[in-house]
Amino acid sequence: MAKCRICGGAVDEFFDFGRQPVSDSFVTPETAGSEFYFRLAAGVCTNCTMVQLLEEVPREQMFHEDYPYRSSGSSVMHRHFEAFAHRLLETDLAGDDPFIVEIGSNDGTMLKTVQKAGVRHLGVDPSAQVGDFARADGVRVRTAFFEDATAREIAASDGPADVIFSANTTSHIPYMDSIFRGVDALLASDGVLVLEDRYLGSIMEQNAFDQIYDEHFYLFSVSSVRAMAQTFGFELVDVEPLTVHGGSMRYTIARPGKRSPSTTMTELLARERAQGLASPQTYQRFAAGVRRSCGELMDLLKDLRAQGRTVVGYGATAKSATVINYCGIGPELVPFICDSTEAKQGRLTPGSHIPVRPPAAFSEPYPDYALLFAWNHVEEIMAKEQGFRDAGGKWILYVPEVHVV
Template identity: 65%
Template sequence: MTECRICGGAVEEFLDLGRQPLSDAFPRPADVDAEFFYRLAVGHCVECTMVQLMEEVPRERMFHEDYPYHSSGSSVMREHFTRTALNFIETELTTTDPFFVEIGCNDGVLLRTMAESGIRHLGFEPSAGVANVARERGVRVRTDFFEESTAAAVREAEGPANAIFSANTICHIPYLDSLLRGVDALLTPDGVFVFEDPYLGDIVKKTSFDQIYDEHFYLFSVRSVQAMAERFGFELVDVERHPVHGGEVRYTLARAGARQPTPAVARLLAEEEAQGLARPEVLQGFASSVTRIREDLVALLRSLRADGKTVAGYGATAKSATVTNFCGIGPDLVSYVCDTTPAKQDRLSPGVHIPVKSTEAFTASYPDYALLFAWNHAEEIMAKEERFRESGGQWILYVPEVRVV
């Protein structure tokens, strides 16, 4: 048992995914002995219902100069962030000289649109490598973590922000008390704090347990975000479902009483109540489904190996570290994983040490089966790799259940 990082209530563990490595640390063969491991377990707060990891990984181990993930790598995500930026420009950034801040701007995929539109902006990005990519694209970046002290420094230097946005980052930050005090310090009285992250409701419904890894400290629901907002003087005024990354919710927070909540908030709260998302027995049922997927996936891969079939992984994602290490899937079952990210190629997957190769290796000699770790981009990837299917290749998926397509 541990204390909730949001409200101090008791956190009850409901799923243990075992000994895990850093999900985005792809070691060279000579460096495998220096890998960092931790216990990946998740619990829920009996008071505010916030779902969170039982053990925190130091942020400097995850977000650093060599952080390999680039948001611009997917055309779907590029389009998503362009639409998001244009929507902010049309709705929240209509005053004279508006100021827009993004927490975790990565390679500038969203802020590039702000820069091209002449919007005064600033991105916080502690990972120097991707921050430099953003700068090369004309984006203003502060290579730093967003917290109370850094937000106050920006407020003093540049004035208040009309809107603060973050995508797939807020769930990474255990110290949300400092972050929300920073938002309070930086935001205008009528401004909004908008963030989108993987949605607990989708994770439970789809049994997408690979959304749980070191970087995802929190798994948000509308109920838990609403309680968190109220605790720090904010109000949840809007929610919006998005299909990206396997199912996310975009949350809009404003200062308490500043805006009228939309009907969407009440609707999604009612859906969560019907799903039983805060009930311990529902979360325990999710944990049982995770165990079943592990058993089914390992049995399938062992059967294919016994039949002499070749299997490669597709997408050296952070999520894949959870799957391979929890299931014990190594190079004996999956010969290699292909990925488009140069920083991951010619290295080994975290923990289980499956070789990572370029997608050119995949197309040069197709395997019999491809285990799709990047299942959240399935439509985009399968369309791109149509020749694999035409050659007789088949895809293995494990969300929401193990199946061959």
């Protein structure tokens, strides 16, 4: 049995998605078949309850020069990060010469607001390409992986950070021991580490199995993050449920005794116990739901093909790799996927080799059905694509279950 990467406890495997490619390895037609593959299996620690992958993908395979994700690509996420930046400017960054470090700053969507306010800041991201987007907006970026050594160098050159922030990044990093040693070296004595990530409770409730892919090494819950913080000498003091990405959580971590734990945290810990997030039966039900959804999705796509209906994909997301490759969806069922990310256009999806085309292809002409892989942005996308609905088009979704709208 595998050992937990956080506490060393035993990890109970609950689902194996089989051989999967790196989720963001969109290949050219000439390089198709060159993808890196690994076994995508998830388990839950019987001690600290941290849900985690059982096989680690080398970080250089996932986060590299051509990493295609841009956090500014969604107007919802842009507003989300801008609003949180303003809140920080009014609270933890309102003191004398404050300093904030963002782990996984991507294209600087959050830090741009901080930069405009004249606050000292630094983004840390391993992709030079996305870092250049941030630099073009005046954001200060260091191209590197955040870890113990990096944090110590930042502390030596810039001094302690009042806030260390990370959104949808920390769960990507298996080596949390090095991360927290870095936080310990860099964080001011009364500073806070703020993490945002997909929430395990929402994933289980929604049967959102595509949130399990190579980049999401951990799936956080309040209980497991509290245990993780304690393991590395810190204390979880507050949590805040968020609606983004289909259900996320914001965790505030501080040095022990520096801040009083919130009542919200106590309430959510009780809710997780009632939900059974530490129970093997919960994960057995989840596994059964995954198999059911994939079977129903494949039946629907095959039926539509037999009827002569056209189906295209919408949103060549990283998480779509799990659905496409586990279910076995290929170009014969979904001939192409539309996506607004220029770096993905003209390429093929990893493993399944479905062509990715620009958004204009969606209406040339409209298909009968659109399989929505970017379901976590469903409201934003459906509002944007009202013309598709007006033309009689229908959306296929598979979270929380396979359904057509």
